[in-house]
Amino acid sequence: MTEQTKPEEKAGGLMKSLGGSMQRRTFFRYAGATAAATTLLLTTSCDDDDEVTPPMNEEAVDLGSGDVGILNYAYALEQLEAAFYTAVVAESASALSADEMMVMQDLKAHEVAHRDFFKKALGSNAIPALEVDFSAINFKDKNSVLQTAKTFEDLGVAAYNGAGKLFTDTGAGLDYLLLAGKIVSVEARHAAAIHDLISNNTRAYGAEMIDANGLDRAMSPTEVLGAASAFIATEINFSNLPK
Template sequence: MQRRVFFRYAGASAAAATLLLTTTSCDDDDDNTMMDPGAVDLGSGDTGILNYAYALEQLEAAFYTEVVAKSLGLFNATEQQIMQDLKGHEMIHRDFLKAELGSKAIPNLEVNFEAINFTDKNSVLNTAKTFEDLGVAAYNGAGKLLDNAGFLTMAGKIVSVEARHAAIIRDLISNGTFSDTADTMGLDPAMMPADVLQAAAPFIKTKISANNLPK
């Protein structure tokens, strides 16, 4: 299957996730205990996990927006379309989670991309690899913390698209390395929210509190 068609199908998967949960609302279990003063609190329960995912999708959408605006000239025509598709997918994920959270959504985060050289192809691709691998590990680790089966289904649909992103970015860096993240069991890694947020922190100016997330 050609890459362009491949990503159209991946985008359709994200759209299907939106349709799945249009009638589902977040749980009302936010408990703002242990607040970190001056930080944006993600909340607790399923709401907190969705806000956690929303924060990561904000970061990825902001990154690919910058790539499309500043870096397309570094890529050939096929690669340019891939970058535009990745931007589109991450914006779908971001906007879907924001709509699902409604009034419980955290505000827009301020990102920090000063360490990224958007005029250097290697810098752009390696940053993309970092974000995509981190996104896959984040969804894999957070799935078990969700109570609502509908949210778990939605997360599964999103992480499958994120894994496609991770694979195509790895192949753009070095052809044939698309599955290098898999362990000896053929499984991608999983990371808990505290570790993911620590890894993402250099790219986010807004201080985030995850103190109330499920453990």
């Protein structure tokens, strides 16, 4: 699948769910997820300093090193999410309700905006468009769509949480960190929305992603890209990323 074009942004889907069928307590779950994710960008729940990165094919797409590598890492994940929600909006109308589809349209617009932002910010340092593999997803089945969305959103939050500490430039790196904090808060809102759709507003905050200390999960690039590799056909070389 090639990179999708930016869609016309449609307002009202996510906010309609917040103000309509979703209960008032759900709003506080959204807010709580956002605050936790933004704060926890500065921390990580695992120590991967001694992590060994497996050897990569020389022809694989190289994310690069330093801050550029971390930005390309985020760009790769946003490409995956944007491609997924583009496919959902195009193929899943028969599987989702009108309200659910409006949420998906909002998520699509957000992820495409994130993808396009990273591409523009990276300029000539940006990796090429990645080829995705969604053959394991049944876009005509609601459960398949929502469970995959849950996987991507939970993974995205954990990825940003684990990447914040890897920025090295004390000048531009701080700007990147602040920007990533704004993006991960949106990803956390997405995750809460998907959890609500799956649980029918009964258990939306994703308790399995929070540890005994009340901290959101953080994952290293090796863990994240390993989990995402099932959906990315392009081989990615991330061996030069900061540890």
